[in-house]
Amino acid sequence: MLLAVDAGNTNVVFAVHDGSEWRGSWRIATRADRTSDEYAVWLLALLQYSGLKPAEIDRCVIGTVVPAALYNLRRLAREWFDVEPLVARATVDWGFEIRVDRPQEVGADRLLNSLASHHHYKGPLVVIDFGTATTFDVVDADGAYLGGVIAPGINLSLEALHKAAARLPRIGIGRPQAVIGRDTVAAMQSGIYWGYVGLIEGIVGRIQAEHDAHLKVVATGGLAPLFAEGTTVIETIDPDITLEGLRLLAERNPAPTLVKSTPRDPV
Template sequence: MKILAADIGNSHITLGAYDQETLVHEWRIASRPFRTADEYLAVLSVLFDHNGFRPERMITGSVVPPLEGEWEKVAETLKIPLRIIRPLKPDLLPLHVDTPEEVGVDRIVNSWAALQKFDPPLLIIDFGTATTFDLVGCEGDYCGGIILPGLELGSEALFRRTALLPQVSIRKPPSVIGRNTIDCIRSGLYFGWLDMTHGLIERIKSELKKDVCVIVTGGFSAAFGQDAAFAHHIMPTLTLDGLHGIDMKWDQYMG
């Protein structure tokens, strides 16, 4: 069975093409709230033809509600079944938070996917448009987390809200102390997010009074490389693997 998994985020839609259990292709396309099904079909047609892939089913998880209907139209045109993960449906793990219906689908999928691979307690950090921390407790229950602006948002905010600061690509500068404006910004973004992440992990461990297994994912998960000493596992495709895994167990959760 060939499955297309679509992680519909605020900045990008990450697509995973699975043949049986294997991720054979991964693509990233822009996520725009007003893009139509016809536009997505045009992009998908090129990707499918170029890579010789024809999905037999699709599963999506979205944090951009206006796009759900467009992807339903995509599936209808492709004449393939579509499975949509929504908050609280399917019921993947207990959500021990004040407002379970507000927990993002991506955060639930990441937590579920991490639980399939590692023993809790787990802390999943997703470096995406937003940087999110999600805690899975010892009993496999979702316990809450942290949300803060992502690296790219930080870079864009400096550029848009100041008169003279340029927009920069995010990568490690040659030193912590920058000797030009671009390296100063890169240092703040790169080392600032590294140390902020490490500091929040330590605060979480202190509050829990126990250690946790830290899994890092998201579009910028590989940016820090060996400097991310706090990460036990770096898994850029965790969300896609979670979507695919849920698809494989769909009847178990929805039956």
């Protein structure tokens, strides 16, 4: 079985695939100083609850945009599952070209989303990921990664608005009943929701104009269904696209040789 680890800025998602289907997925808050033993205590209990055994894990793949978290995630794979993890980075075999100026700077999540989206939906396409940042990634008809757009995430924008304006409260995101807010909270919700709908439609429209061809639009992330209600631009919602990218990347690349961890192992 494959253990896939998606370490984002907000959460780390662990999921197990048995070769046919995902058997379970679990998330924990991202903390760069969390040790491999802390991960193990939490994850092993969840595996047992799901009827899975650590000995059944024979592959591991890690994608992370938090470099400081990689060391202990690697130790987790080596010490508790006795496997060397494949790490998603620009130098592995993606099966497509990365047509940007500095491929090593592209976040692993963006490449993983592109890999899985092209595999499942073909191209050309745009992948929108509603995460800590809201990203738009463009994939050509042949699967090549062409670059994209990075904008502040919705929750990040809400927090910044609350902290920068003394009289504005901290609010949750939701689709307002009307564009014109009749009180402060409704006005803030409208600005965030319809403002981001405008962002989505505007950026996708400009990408379409530059590409000179129709691009399918795939969205992922927890807020994707909410924003899909407000626009016809989003054609497909796929909540597991990053995990699928990890699974496909593991299929394309050989399993690395196990390296036993020591306290002085480099990342």
